Amino acid sequence: QVQVVESGGGLVQAGASLRLSCVASGFMFEAHPMGWFRQAPGKEREFVAAANWNAENTYYADSVKERFTISRDNAKNTVYLQMNNLEADDTAVYYCARVTYAEKTFRNKDTNWGQGTQVTVSS
Numbered sequence: 001q002v003q004v005v006e007s008g009g010g011l012v013q014a015g016a017s018l019r020l021s022c023v024a025s026g027f028m029f030e031a032h033p034m035g036w037f038r039q040a041p042g043k044e045r046e047f048v049a050a051a052n053w054n055a056e057n058t059y060y061a062d063s064v065k066e067r068f069t070i071s072r073d074n075a076k077n078t079v080y081l082q083m084n085n086l087e088a089d090d091t092a093v094y095y096c097a098r099v100t101y102a103e104k105t106f107r108n109k110d111t112n113w114g115q116g117t118q119v120t121v122s123s
Contacts, residue, residue, distance in 0.1 A: 002026040002110045004096050009117035012086055020081040020117055022096030030054075030074040035099035035106050036081045038092035039116075049081060050099050050106045059106065063089070088123040 008020040024034070035050035049070040050059045058070050069082040079096055093116035097108040 002098065002112065004114040006094060006096055006114050006117040009094060009119045011120045011122065014087055014121055014123045016086050017082070017084045018086065018119060020083065020094055022079045024077050024079070024098070027098065029077040032098040034072060034079040034096060036070060036094060036096050037108070038094045040092040045095070047106045051079065086121045088121050090119060091121050093118050
């Protein structure tokens with residue numbers, strides 16, 4: 001059974017940095033692209049970033065390019081999201097998932113989501 005556990009969120013001021021972590025289990029981690037998504041209050045969940053199996057290829061939503069960096073440690077079954085220069089619009093619950101590319105965007109390959117980690121940015 002695929003499981004992911006996100007951590008690292010918090011309350012920060014605009015301009016600050018945070019590093020999110022996601023530990024995955026239940027599948028061959030190194031064989032799958034991984035991604036981050038987020039859901040702000042009253043909005044749909046949206047794609048944030050994705051990385052192929054060794055993070056040599058990375059992809060970002062336009063809203064986070066140049067500020068966020070996705071990376072992974074396959075030995076630890078962990079994917080990271082380094083978030084710099086945070087803005088109030090980055091406030092959301094952040095989720096990780098193994099991803100697939102369909103209909104011109106990255107999507108959760110599985111039906112379940114983790115509990116997410118809350119990021120709140122005060123302006």
